[in-house]
Amino acid sequence: MDTNLTRREFLKFLKRLLAVTGLAALTAPIVAYFYPPKLEEEPSEPVYVGKQEEIPLNGSKTVGFGRYPALVxxxxxxxxxxxxxxxxFACLVKWDEERKAFLCPCHDxxxxxxxxxxxxxxxxVPLKSYAVTITNGEIYIGGNQE
Ligand code: FES
Structure with a gap:
């Protein structure tokens, strides 16, 4: 068996390799879009929010909390x-500092x-609440502390 590649065979091989690599590079984001990584519905461990002084009185902060955001x-x-x-119907509510309420943009x-x-x-039905823990001025929410 002859194992020596001719220049033409090598270039053909290289062309195929580049085509396969390019196709994988193009399709990977599409596949990732349709099959996103699984996120926990709600984290089992407390989630760090920030320092107390970051959220003034009547102020709010949005944090990632598993699959959906949480508001503090x-x-x-x-x-x-x-x-x-x-x-x-599961729209995302926002904090309205002026009205001092969480408002839903979908059906008011x-x-x-x-x-x-x-x-x-x-x-x-009220908003689902999470436990808040403050340790040394650091705010945490959720976890198995409720
Ligand atoms: S989804 Fe919020 S009021 Fe309808």
Whole structure:
């Protein structure tokens, strides 16, 4: 068996290799889009939010919390944390500092920052709350501490 490649055979091999590599480079992002990495629904460990002074009174911070974001708000009654997922049809609620409420842009639901209850809107289910732990001025939410 002859193992010597001719120049033409080598260039043909190289062309095929580049075609396969290029095809893989083009299809990898498409495959990743349709099959994203699995995220925990909610983390089992507490999630770090930041330092207390980063969130002023009546201020809020959005943090990643497993598959969905969570909102941490500094109320006069202390820090509170909620899932940002609206309990109506799962739009993401946002903190409105002026109105001091979580507002849903989809169907105008509003939620109270102190206990997450519905202020008005098409749902009667409060926002899901998460435990807040403050250690040495550092805020953590969730985990198996509820
Ligand atoms: S999804 Fe939020 S009010 Fe409908």
């Amino acid at each position: 708000v500094n109320t006069p009654q202390g820090f509170r944390a909620y899932s940002a997922v609206c309990t109506h 639901a509003a939620f109270d920052p102190v206990d997450g209850h519905v202020l008005h809107g098409p749902t009667s």
